[in-house]
Every structure is written in structure tokens, then in C-alpha cells.
Amino acid sequence: MFFALFALTVAAPVWAIRLPFHSWSTHSTVSLSDGSRYVAYHPPPVFEVYDTGLTARLTARGSSHKEAGLAFLRDRLGAETVQFKSSLEGDVTTHIYVTQQIHGVPVHNAVANVALNKAGKITSFSSSFVPSPRSVAPSTPTLTAEDAVRRVEEALNGAVVADHPVDLEYYAQESGDLLLVHGVPLDLTSGQRVLALMNAETGDVVTVINQTLDLTYRAVPLAKNVPVDNFELIVDPEDPLASPNGWTTVNGIDTHSTNGTNVIGHAYLFASKPVNETSPGAYDYPYDFTIDPKTRSDVNAATVNGFYVVNMMHDITYHYGFTENAFNFQGNDPIRLFVTSTAYGTNNANFFPSRDGVSPQLHVLVWTYTTPGHDGALENDIVIHEYTHGLSTRLTGGGVGTCLNAAEAGGLGEGWSDAVADWVSQTSLPIKDYVIGSWAKNITGGFRSQPYSTSFAVNNQTFSRLAGNNTEVHWIGELWAEVLHLQLAALVDKYGFSEDAKTNPNGSGGNVLWLHLLIDALSIQPCSPTFLDARLAWIQADANRYAGANKCLLWNVFASRGIGINANSSHTDNFDIPAECS
Structure with a gap:
């Protein structure tokens, strides 16, 4: 038996997901070029959050948070199947991640985790363990x-x-x-x-x-976006805390190229080699928008820009907890960025996620809707979107890199990627409508069907959008990104806007709170999360970090788009909020 009783000193969880799961939450489909079609099954997770926390049995007097969390997981899941995988000690919570093993063999994407607050109480539990297998194959393979x-x-x-x-x-x-x-x-x-x-x-x-997370678009021209095509000479952008040795240093040696400890920027068309300095400490490659973007000088400039953007995102998210201990891309697993790549066609960008310790790849392609074409590495929000796939796939499941493969989970991944690009684009009050990809696509509406907006007249998406048969992940993700746009606007309306949020995670602005909640919630939620799981993880992140100060504000935003407290996996709109928020 793989789910065991557990020892607690308080009552049942505040919220628990135990509803029927729509197939989007448990399945994914891949169609190959030869016409074959494969459907994969992803076991549905159990996800419970406990507001201010549960007191769990300790293994011994003076046990650490790690030991207490492991004891909880072993009691709940059965000690014989629990294999410690990783832990993450943040500034407000400690996360323990374990995997399921049977006969010494891990079960694919069977991940469980708990979060403990500073007082050592359990604030959330999730598990995608397989509780009672009908049959188990022998553990010794016939084929090598x-x-x-x-x-x-x-x-x-x-x-x-x-x-x-x-x-x-x-x-x-x-x-x-x-x-x-x-x-x-x-x-x-x-x-x-x-x-x-x-x-x-x-x-x-x-x-x-x-295993390809891309920026395939669905475009309806409704609004406008500002093209990112103006270059400046930016002096010393490296953050001293996040990148203390600079961006171009590997093992203590300056490479004098776009080869660094966080990301290696490759000029794909030119032997996939890093781009060298133009002079000591400078990467000054002018870009000519009138010539073919595959020209060597333009490829060099685009590679430098992509290298700059990914490193900036590394440094920003490092301040908010995405550090080496939290499975980021630093040291032995930097992102391998391929600029002006022709490996995967045109009019796209791709991120290939990986587990902690293995380098992922990010390919940015040329967009051919103009003559000459537009290099995607020059539109910063495209690069930010792809980088955020790395953030979400690493933090969900404790570094396994494979927990966002089911259709609904993949849609959430697209939503987080658009939302972080949106967050970066905002520079002051009020929060403005946001469109991604307008320069690459060369239309004001960009890639998505509607702009992200606080106006229901501009963006009218609600939870029932997911009730149809469209399982395309970007279509699903648009709703989640819209909800997070509304969360950002609500928090900024309440707390103001911190202009230094990209370097100061201790600011008081609502944009600072928002990014903390996003990153905290990724670490809390289960493997293969649904919208309902992601919503509860967001609420619990506020309980962990801000003692629930924003609970009603956050619930009101979710409810405004049909993801209210009584929403379920049928994807029917529900606009209810908790009684205490009425």
C-alpha cells in the first residue's frame, strides 16, 4: 500500500482538490510528421494547502525542517516508496521534494513535496505518486x-x-x-x-x-506593442549578488565572449560559436535592419542582445529566489542559447527544458513576415517568454524539469511565460495593456488572440474558455496570463509600483509582491498542476509570505474570471469568493 495514514495534531486541510480531473489535466498528445499520434498519461496529483500550517510528527527532538518534512511524507505516502530528491530553503518556506521508487526504480513524474513555514509547520502537500498499481513489471530490463x-x-x-x-x-x-x-x-x-x-x-x-516549449502564435490584431529595436551601450549590467564573477566568467576565467556561467550565447549560423568582444570588456556590434538578419554582423549583434536578456532574467529571478539551490541555470548547467537558429524552421522560438544539472537549450529563430526578416532575439519579450519556461519547469517538482507536460499544465506554462514578459515590460503606474510579439509578427496584435488588459471589453476570457475541445497550450495559457495580469494590476493598485523591482526584492510595491508570489507558488504546486492547483498555490504563497494579507484581493481576481472558490474541473465559470471576503 503506497498511501499511508499520517500523524498530525490538528484537523483536516483548509482546501483540498479531490474532484474529477478533466483529461487535459492528465493527458498530452504528440503528433509526429509521419502522421502517427501518441497520447501520454500523467497521474493526477493530490494537492492540499493548510493556510497557517499543520504540526507534523517530528522524527526526533530538535529535528530540522528537512527531517520533519521527510517524516510527514513518509507517514503520508509510505516510507518504502519515498526517495529524497531535493530540498529548497527559501526566505519564508522550506520545500522538500521526493520521488516514488518501486523495487529501486523511479516512477516517471511521481513527485511529492511539502512546504514548511519558518515555524516548522506544514503549509502544503502535493503528490503525484501512483497509490495502488494494478500490476508492476519486473525491475530488470530485457533491453539495454x-x-x-x-x-x-x-x-x-x-x-x-x-x-x-x-x-x-x-x-x-x-x-x-x-x-x-x-x-x-x-x-x-x-x-x-x-x-x-x-x-x-x-x-x-x-x-x-x-519536450519542445515554443512560441507558436495565435494572432488577432487588436492592440499594439512597442518594437524592441533601439540599441544602447549598457555599462556593467551584471548584478553583483546574482553574478558575482560577471556574466562571461567560467571556472574563474573570463572567456571574453558570450560564454558564461549562466548562459552560453551561440551564433548558430557560424559554427554555433560564442561571439567575442569587439574590444576589451565591450560587445559593440551595430545592427543593420536593412540587410538579411543572417548576415554575420547582424547575427553577432543579435547574439549579444540575447545573451544580455537571458543574463538579466537570471539576475532578476535570482533576487526572488531562483538561485543555485533552487535549481536555476548556473555553473554546470547554463542555458545554451542559439541565436538566428535555423534548426527548427522560422517564425518561432523554442525552449528545451531539462532536469537540474543538465543544460537546456533555447533557440530563437528568424521571423519572415517582413523583408528583410526580423530576428526574434531582438524582441526581448520573446527571449523572456522562453527563459520563463526554464523557470517554471525547474521550480515545479523540485528540479525534475518534466512536470508541465500534460495539456493543462503546459497551458499554465505558456501563461507564466507571457506573464513574466508582461511584468518586465511594465515601468510605472498604471499597469498598461500588454501584447507580446508585435514586432516579430509585424502586426499590432502580436501572437495572442487578445491583449492582456484590465478592461473586460478588451479581454473577456473566463474559465469556461477551457470547456471546449481546444487543447492547444498557448490557447489555454492566454487565460492564465490574463488572470496574472489582473493580479499584477490589483496588487499595484493597492501597494503602488516599485521602480527598482528588478534589482530590489524587498520593495513595497505591488509588482514586487507579484513576482514573489509567482516564484513561491511554482515551488509549492504539484507535478502536473491544473488551474485549480495553480490558483491554490498562489493563495498559499500569500499565506506563507504575507500572512494572508492579500487573500481576499487575490480571490476576487480569480473569481472575476470564473475561477472562484467553487470552480471545478468541468471548467464551468464560478464567480464565488470565500464568505469572509464578501
Whole structure:
């Protein structure tokens, strides 16, 4: 039995998700260029939040928060299946992440975590463990990893991704059976990156999971955006706390190029090499908008700009808790940024997530809606959107990198990416309408169907938007990004706007509070979260950091778009708020 009773000294949770799950929350679909279609199953999580916290049994007098959290998880889930994975000690909460193992083999995306406040009380619990498998395959594979790679490459017409591990793990089917599989990360000739799960006994491809997070658009021209095409010479942008050795230093040595400890910026068209300084300490490459963006001088300038943007985002999010201990991209796993990339076509940008310790890739492509085309690395919000995929995939699940694959979870991921780009674009009161991608697409409406706006006349999306059959992740994500735009506006209306929020996480402005809540909530929520999970994680993040001071404000925003307290997985609009907020 994999779910055990647990010892607590107080009553049941304040909120608990135990409703039927829509298939979007538990499934993802990948269609390959040969017409084949694979559906993957992602076990639904249990997610509970406890407001001011529960007192859990301690393993011994004077136990640490880590020990107390592990004791809670072992009591709740069964000590024989719990394998410690990672921990994250933030400034207001400590997070403990564990994985499920059976016969010493990990179960794919079976992740559980708890958060403890400074008083050592449990404030949230989530688990995507498989509680009672119907059957469990033998733990010894018939096929070796090498056999699996060879067969998968041939079956799917691709090549295994270099420097990415092939994992032996159990995969939970919807039937309740656990299959032993080899997880093979694969680059297909069509340009897709996928994780292929091959049955380690029969050699059959069980399923394929998308590993490409991109900026494919759905555009209706409704508003305008300002193109990011004006260059300035920016002096000493490196943050001394987040990047104490600068951006271009690796193992204590200055590379004098776009090769650094946080990101390596590659000029894809020119042997995928970093771009060198133009003079000591300077990267001064003028950009010519009148020539082909694949010209060497323009590629160099775009690479420097992309390198600057990703490093800036590293430094900003570092201040808000996305540090080395919180699974960021620093040291042995910097982001590999490929600028003016032709590996995946045109009119897009891609992020290929990875687990902590393995470098992800970010490809920025050329947009061909103008002559000459526009290099996506020059529109900062495109790069920020892709970087935020790294933030959300690393923090959700404690560094596993694979917890946003179900359709609804993937939609949330797109929403967070648009929302952070929105946050960066805001410079003062009031919070302005936001459109992403207008310069690349060369239309004022950008990529999305509606601008993000506080006006219901401009953006009228509500929770019932998700009740149809459209499972495209950007379509789903638009609603979440709109809700977060409204949360930002509400917090700024209440607390004002901190102009130094990008460097000072201790400011009093609502924009500071917003980014803290976003990053805190990512660490709290379960693997494969739904909108309801993400909503509760946001509310609990406020309880953890601000003692619930904004509870009613936040609930009112959620309810205004149909994600009220009684909303459920049917995606029917519900506009109810807690009784104490009436």
C-alpha cells in the first residue's frame, strides 16, 4: 500500500482538490510528421494547502525542517516508496521534494513535496505518486539502454540528444499498470524534441512526450506593442549578488565572449560559436535592419542582445529566489542559447527544458513576415517568454524539469511565460495593456488572440474558455496570463509600483509582491498542476509570505474570471469568493 495514514495534531486541510480531473489535466498528445499520434498519461496529483500550517510528527527532538518534512511524507505516502530528491530553503518556506521508487526504480513524474513555514509547520502537500498499481513489471530490463536508443532512433527517425541521460523508470498507464521503460530524449528530423518511452521488455514505443516549449502564435490584431529595436551601450549590467564573477566568467576565467556561467550565447549560423568582444570588456556590434538578419554582423549583434536578456532574467529571478539551490541555470548547467537558429524552421522560438544539472537549450529563430526578416532575439519579450519556461519547469517538482507536460499544465506554462514578459515590460503606474510579439509578427496584435488588459471589453476570457475541445497550450495559457495580469494590476493598485523591482526584492510595491508570489507558488504546486492547483498555490504563497494579507484581493481576481472558490474541473465559470471576503 503506497498511501499511508499520517500523524498530525490538528484537523483536516483548509482546501483540498479531490474532484474529477478533466483529461487535459492528465493527458498530452504528440503528433509526429509521419502522421502517427501518441497520447501520454500523467497521474493526477493530490494537492492540499493548510493556510497557517499543520504540526507534523517530528522524527526526533530538535529535528530540522528537512527531517520533519521527510517524516510527514513518509507517514503520508509510505516510507518504502519515498526517495529524497531535493530540498529548497527559501526566505519564508522550506520545500522538500521526493520521488516514488518501486523495487529501486523511479516512477516517471511521481513527485511529492511539502512546504514548511519558518515555524516548522506544514503549509502544503502535493503528490503525484501512483497509490495502488494494478500490476508492476519486473525491475530488470530485457533491453539495454543502448538497445533502446538504437530502436527508438530507427522507429521515430531521430537521434538521441547528446549529454542527456537515458533513464530506466516505471511509467504509469491509465489502467493502473506500471511498465518498465527506457526514457530516450530524441531530436526528430522534423525538428521536434521529444522524450520517447520504450517498453524495456518488448522494445515497443509506449508513448512520446513533447519536450519542445515554443512560441507558436495565435494572432488577432487588436492592440499594439512597442518594437524592441533601439540599441544602447549598457555599462556593467551584471548584478553583483546574482553574478558575482560577471556574466562571461567560467571556472574563474573570463572567456571574453558570450560564454558564461549562466548562459552560453551561440551564433548558430557560424559554427554555433560564442561571439567575442569587439574590444576589451565591450560587445559593440551595430545592427543593420536593412540587410538579411543572417548576415554575420547582424547575427553577432543579435547574439549579444540575447545573451544580455537571458543574463538579466537570471539576475532578476535570482533576487526572488531562483538561485543555485533552487535549481536555476548556473555553473554546470547554463542555458545554451542559439541565436538566428535555423534548426527548427522560422517564425518561432523554442525552449528545451531539462532536469537540474543538465543544460537546456533555447533557440530563437528568424521571423519572415517582413523583408528583410526580423530576428526574434531582438524582441526581448520573446527571449523572456522562453527563459520563463526554464523557470517554471525547474521550480515545479523540485528540479525534475518534466512536470508541465500534460495539456493543462503546459497551458499554465505558456501563461507564466507571457506573464513574466508582461511584468518586465511594465515601468510605472498604471499597469498598461500588454501584447507580446508585435514586432516579430509585424502586426499590432502580436501572437495572442487578445491583449492582456484590465478592461473586460478588451479581454473577456473566463474559465469556461477551457470547456471546449481546444487543447492547444498557448490557447489555454492566454487565460492564465490574463488572470496574472489582473493580479499584477490589483496588487499595484493597492501597494503602488516599485521602480527598482528588478534589482530590489524587498520593495513595497505591488509588482514586487507579484513576482514573489509567482516564484513561491511554482515551488509549492504539484507535478502536473491544473488551474485549480495553480490558483491554490498562489493563495498559499500569500499565506506563507504575507500572512494572508492579500487573500481576499487575490480571490476576487480569480473569481472575476470564473475561477472562484467553487470552480471545478468541468471548467464551468464560478464567480464565488470565500464568505469572509464578501
